[in-house]
Amino acid sequence: MTEGPAVVEVTSEAELRALLGAPIPRALAKERVALHARDREWLAASPFCLVATSGADGACDVSPKGDPPGFTHVIDDTTIAIPDRPGNRRVDGFLNILANPHVGLLYVVPGRNETLRVNGRARLVREAPYFDEMIVKGHRPALALVVEIEQIFFHCGKSFMRSSLWKPETWNPDALPSHATIVKSVQQTEETLEELEKYYGAQYATRLYSS
Secondary structure, three states: OOOOOOOOOOOOOHHHHHOOOOOHHHHOOOOOOOOOOOHEEEEEEOEEEEEEEEEOOOOOOEEEEEEOOOOOOEEEEOEEEEEEOOOOOOOOHHHHHOOOOOOEEEEEEOOOOEEEEEEEEEEEOOHHHHHHHHOOOOOOOOOOEEEEEEEEEEEEEEHHHHHHHHHHHHHHHHHOOOOHHHHHOOOOOOOOOOHHHHHOOOOHHHOOOOO
């Protein structure tokens, strides 16, 4: 059998730059430290973002956050707040933030290939006047993730274009088993598969804003 090429790691910035080259000036110049009117428009249109955190030991986590478009509350030009909604109570990202406040956010608008990236320092707030503006379907958040913006910029759409993410003709959700089947396959549960299918069935959507 013919052996493949040896594994060669990249271990320095100089080596990385030699391999990939330097960024174009526009890519470097796009970074900002405060919200532009276009950023506000994007946040108002976005129903979904990913929140990346890391703990004191460097262990990383990425958590999805979603609500109706505009769910992220703009406090001022350098501060935004994301309401927390009922979930599985693992709070991995929140625990990370208590140990290490640095976060990275990626805001998505369905149908758009570009994304808005926000990096900054976060804190957890359990009460504030703007909580009343984040009520959805009667649910007032018990907690909000408040982010002080340190860096913000728009990211190009090449990855979304390569993946054809928004093209329905490429979608094939039935290529995978049901979520209940996956859960039963990868972990020990007290519930039977039938009970899990019922739990994750049509009624699951009725519990989005209740514990």
